[in-house]
Amino acid sequence: MPDIHLVTQQELMRQAPYEEQVRAYYRLRQKTPKACIHTFGCQQNVSDSEHIKGLLAQIGYVFTDRDEQADLILFNTCAVREHAEDRVFGNVGALKAIKRRRPSVLIAVCGCMAQQKGVAERLHAHFPFVGLVFGTHVLYRLPELLAKALQSRAPVYETPESDGVIAEDIPVVRDAGCKAWLPIMYGCNNFCTYCIVPYVRGRERSRDPQRVLQEARELVQQGYRDITLLGQNVNSYGNAEGYGVRFPQLLEEICRIPGDFIVRFMTSHPKDATEELFDTIARCSKVSRHCHLPFQSGSDRILKRMNRGYTREDYLRLIRYARQTVPGITFTSDVIVGFPGETEEDFEQTLDLVRQVGFASLYTFLFSPRPGTPAAQMEDPTSAEEKSARFQRLLRVQEEISQQQLAQMVGQQRTVLIEGRSGDYLEGRLPENKIVRLNGEDALIGKQAVVRITSAGNYLLAGEICEILS
Ligand code: SAM
Ligand code: SF4
Numbered sequence: 001m002p003d004i005h006l007v008t009q010q011e012l013m014r015q016a017p018y019e020e021q022v023r024a025y026y027r028l029r030q031k032t033p034k035a036c037i038h039t040f041g042c043q044q045n046v047s048d049s050e051h052i053k054g055l056l057a058q059i060g061y062v063f064t065d066r067d068e069q070a071d072l073i074l075f076n077t078c079a080v081r082e083h084a085e086d087r088v089f090g091n092v093g094a095l096k097a098i099k100r101r102r103p104s105v106l107i108a109v110c111g112c113m114a115q116q117k118g119v120a121e122r123l124h125a126h127f128p129f130v131g132l133v134f135g136t137h138v139l140y141r142l143p144e145l146l147a148k149a150l151q152s153r154a155p156v157y158e159t160p161e162s163d164g165v166i167a168e169d170i171p172v173v174r175d176a177g178c179k180a181w182l183p184i185m186y187g188c189n190n191f192c193t194y195c196i197v198p199y200v201r202g203r204e205r206s207r208d209p210q211r212v213l214q215e216a217r218e219l220v221q222q223g224y225r226d227i228t229l230l231g232q233n234v235n236s237y238g239n240a241e242g243y244g245v246r247f248p249q250l251l252e253e254i255c256r257i258p259g260d261f262i263v264r265f266m267t268s269h270p271k272d273a274t275e276e277l278f279d280t281i282a283r284c285s286k287v288s289r290h291c292h293l294p295f296q297s298g299s300d301r302i303l304k305r306m307n308r309g310y311t312r313e314d315y316l317r318l319i320r321y322a323r324q325t326v327p328g329i330t331f332t333s334d335v336i337v338g339f340p341g342e343t344e345e346d347f348e349q350t351l352d353l354v355r356q357v358g359f360a361s362l363y364t365f366l367f368s369p370r371p372g373t374p375a376a377q378m379e380d381p382t383s384a385e386e387k388s389a390r391f392q393r394l395l396r397v398q399e400e401i402s403q404q405q406l407a408q409m410v411g412q413q414r415t416v417l418i419e420g421r422s423g424d425y426l427e428g429r430l431p432e433n434k435i436v437r438l439n440g441e442d443a444l445i446g447k448q449a450v451v452r453i454t455s456a457g458n459y460l461l462a463g464e465i466c467e468i469l470s
């Protein structure tokens with residue numbers, strides 16, 4: 001079935017002359033252009049930024065992490081909470097001085113905020129020195145947009161509304177290390193009442209499984225040892241397309257690729273996570289024994305108002321099944337505190353669910369009204385102080401659970417993948433996603449090792465390396 005979302009080869013080829021125009025622009029000025037990219041938000045944005053870097057590198061850009069040295073400063077933004085937006089506005093505002101000193105620098109804003117209704121107008125009004133603004137659906141047209149922005153005196157704004165596209169064969173520059181992001185689908189159809197993502201990322205659409213498998217094979221050949229499959233709701237992979245391959249089958253096919261690597265996936269929506277998913281994880285030893293399964297609230301009343309499509313009992317049943325089927329599996333989750341109309345009783349239900357499940361860790365968010373979403377219109381009588389007090393209570397409960405879980409691991413010998421360095425320590429990741437700090441040389445990064453857990457802190461484990469495996 002032809003994919004209506006797929007950007008045609010012809011359309012992609014249309015970008016080549018624009019790449020040449022950007023090269024010519026900098027050749028004339030006898031310089032190698034430098035780009036500084038700031039990425040906010042989720043892994044989808046991190047992956048998008050890797051593709052933006054790919055497109056820029058193909059043109060001839062090199063990269064810097066210093067705004068002062070850059071010819072292009074680009075913000076890839078997130079709109080999920082007001083706080084994320086405020087940070088971007090603050091950061092962009094702070095560049096006014098750089099633009100005054102070096103008028104030739106091009107400041108660009110892209111991503112979910114740029115795609116959001118009304119934000120382009122706000123940017124235009126408050127930050128007229130921003131030279132390029134583009135939305136999530138036109139990323140593959142970056143060469144064209146850059147060429148236009150460099151040649152024009154007026155800012156270029158390109159934020160068309162769209163159900164979304166799939167652009168294949170976009171070059172990619174991945175961040176160094178042994179971990180790789182692999183998008184398998186884009187967009188979201190769930191319209192949880194608090195969430196802006198469906199409005200800024202378009203409809204759910206899945207990549208052809210053969211394309212995903214090919215990219216996974218290439219990643220393994222290139223030496224990546226930790227591959228995370230990305231989508232807002234990976235469990236509805238292929239629902240719209242009828243590829244005949246659903247998420248569990250895709251996972252299994254990826255695990256059949258020869259090589260020594262771990263596969264992770266995120267995010268799973270509880271309404272679409274099936275028993276078959278956990279049966280598959282149990283069969284496939286390359287799949288991480290960890291699942292990020294956002295529950296958002298422990299109260300059925302609030303879950304309904306959130307339009308989540310499951311009850312707390314559905315959620316708990318799934319966790320029970322997963323634990324029976326995949327021994328040792330760990331869970332992390334997202335939860336929103338202070339959703340409009342959340343009562344003390346509703347909140348107690350959230351605390352109770354957190355205690356019952358025993359998450360390895362939690363991403364906790366205070367409800368942030370997003371303009372244009374139904375929840376932003378709902379009555380919200382609870383005071384900010386009360387919400388903040390609930391938030392703190394939740395943090396304390398989870399902290400205790402995490403500490404207990406980590407303390408129980410002291411003395412165990414486990415296999416980790418050494419992912420990188422953080423300060424003085426190497427960081428190894430256990431299959432269930434916990435981090436172990438280790439002493440050692442950078443040469444060990446990318447290797448698997450047997451380690452002994454020697455101590456546990458609030459969020460981290462410390463260990464010593466017993467044996468390097470591969
Ligand atoms: N698709 C994923 C899912 O459904 O679980 C999550 C996507 S969202 C980018 C990440 C998290 O942000 C959500 O799970 C939710 O907890 C949080 N979030 C989204 N909108 C929010 C809002 N308006 N206020 C507070 N937190 C929000
Ligand atoms: Fe947002 Fe819900 Fe879609 Fe997740 S599933 S991206 S929370 S609308």
Ligand code: F3S
Pocket residue numbers: 040041042043044045077078079080112196197200201
């Ligand atoms: Fe991700 Fe933020 Fe967009 S969480 S999908 S970058 S709104």
